[in-house]
Amino acid sequence: NAGVTQTPKFRILKIGQSMTLQCTQDMNHNYMYWYRQDPGMGLKLIYYSVGAGITDKGEVPNGYNVSRSTTEDFPLRLELAAPSQTSVYFCATGTGGSYEQYFGPGTRLTVT
Amino acid sequence: DQQVKQNSPSLSVQEGRISILNCDYTNSMFDYFLWYKKYPAEGPTFLISISSIKDKNEDGRFTVFLNKSAKHLSLHIVPSQPGDSAVYFCAASAQGSARQLTFGSGTQLTVLP
Numbered sequence: 001n002a003g004v005t006q007t008p009k010f011r012i013l014k015i016g017q018s019m020t021l022q023c024t025q026d027m028n029h030n031y032m033y034w035y036r037q038d039p040g041m042g043l044k045l046i047y048y049s050v051g052a053g054i055t056d057k058g059e060v061p062n063g064y065n066v067s068r069s070t071t072e073d074f075p076l077r078l079e080l081a082a083p084s085q086t087s088v089y090f091c092a093t094g095t096g097g098s099y100e101q102y103f104g105p106g107t108r109l110t111v112t
Numbered sequence: 113d114q115q116v117k118q119n120s121p122s123l124s125v126q127e128g129r130i131s132i133l134n135c136d137y138t139n140s141m142f143d144y145f146l147w148y149k150k151y152p153a154e155g156p157t158f159l160i161s162i163s164s165i166k167d168k169n170e171d172g173r174f175t176v177f178l179n180k181s182a183k184h185l186s187l188h189i190v191p192s193q194p195g196d197s198a199v200y201f202c203a204a205s206a207q208g209s210a211r212q213l214t215f216g217s218g219t220q221l222t223v224l225p
Contacts, residue, residue: 004155031210031211033212033213035215040121040217040218041217041218042116042118042201042215042216042217042218043156043201043213043215044215045212045213045214048210048212050210056210058212059214090155090156092155094211096210096211098211099144099146099161099205099211099213100146100158101158101211101213102158103155103156103157104155105153105154105155106153106154106155
């Protein structure tokens with residue numbers, strides 16, 4: 001089992017460009033989450049989903065969008081990239097029956 | 113407004129000694145607490161957790177203590193090993209929050225051989 005996979009690993013964007021960060025899980029978990037981690041800071045929740053077709057905002061949703069059409073995939077969309085979105089992005093999953101979340105390896109995004 | 117705080121950005125400990133990492137929280141609705149370990153260029157991995165109905169949870173070399181009245185928890189690692197060198201994050205969740213986690217800023221633990 002691959003667990004939680006994220007692509008790409010690294011990406012450099014120009015201001016105003018758009019991109020989608022991919023997240024796929026094979027753990028059959030209903031709950032999925034997107035976090036960002038800025039240098040020297042903890043992880044902040046961007047969006048989350050408790051099942052296919054259901055998404056909700058976290059603490060820092062501005063500038064991002066998500067969709068959840070299947071249990072396995074939870075892509076994160078940046079429409080107009082800004083330097084403030086330079087960060088490391090982590091996708092995570094959970095069963096919903098427990099509090100533990102399982103994280104992907106992250107995507108390092110730089111916007112210049 | 114940081115609801116979960118880790119006030120020590122770094123900690124150095126000799127191999128074989130005890131490492132104590134601290135975490136404070138302000139939200140009284142938090143009822144479950146977790147510690148995650150993170151190596152560079154990897155995602156966080158779950159280490160140990162504790163429910164608010166307990167004051168201690170132990171798993172091998174790792175023990176988490178919770179003091180609800182002080183809104184404080186700590187992670188003890190005994191004995192510390194060089195492989196324990198990593199960033200440790202404290203996280204908290206409130207009931208009914210879809211298991212959302214609020215993270216502290218992390219403590220870099222370095223275990224010196």
